[in-house]
Amino acid sequence: MEKKGLAIAPHSLAVVLSRASGHDGEEESPLQQPPPSGYEVFADFKGTNMRQFWNHALTRALTEVFFLGWIAEHVLLIHGREVHLQVLRNGWTRRTLKPPPGFYIRCLVLPTAELETLTCGVTKVP
Template sequence: MARPVQLAPSSLALVLSRLEAPGAVGGAEEPGGRAVFRAFRRANARCFWNSRLARAASRLAFQGWLRRGVLLVHAPPASLQVLRDAWCRRALRPPRGFRIRAVGDVFPVQMNPITQSQFIPLGEVLCCAISDMNATQIVVTQESLLEHLMKHYPGHRAWHPIIQSFWMDLKEDRIFCRTLKAQRAVKHSHPIPYCN
């Protein structure tokens, strides 16, 4: 099993609330997370009288924006400590149009990667290849399919005999139709790729 991955190390969460309703500004659109982050960083980088806070603000990186106005920021540990201290002393400045309701440490979000099989089901490979070729309007023949597979799956050498054995099975199962007219005749819940 793969080792867990830390997704949000060294992060702070800032819970923000708007000073006025978004509709009160003549139907102005709700600002996105990156815009709010830039406004927060700019507001604190302007504190020339507090060089530690200004320097810490310039080292911040945008980590994310959650619904309900939660801004996630990332920085080196020393810079995060400066932000914590500024919050405790009520010196941390909010982004324009907002007020900071709370600041807190975010425990690292842990992701456990799901391992994939090293094998791809052959039917899936052939169906995806034919679908991709149809999407780019390439006529699908055994030869063009073989060329497509060799280009996109270069490690496999036995494509030719595999294609011949599966070609008829796919058509018999009516997964693929010979023409677009025949495709319309087949009752199916989703579009069926076709080949020649």
């Protein structure tokens, strides 16, 4: 079977998120708020990580990256120069990159990745 690559965009990074849940088995409220827009998630992501003032490289990189898109309410696409995207990848590797509130980061995906990588190798079972 031939694997197909998914070209996201040059000079971009996909941050695959999952919603952080409360306690296991907790029922969702019928008055649940609508999901946040991608730009709101991006702004929260930047805001959370900009508080890490001791990590100058990360805060500088965050001022230089831009919101590119929001896919399926869990993949945040970020655009920027390669040097700034590398700082974000390094932050993820070193566990200094923090998720936006209400989410956790499952993985980061490079601009051209295998389709399985985009889902971080997790198969959803209905």
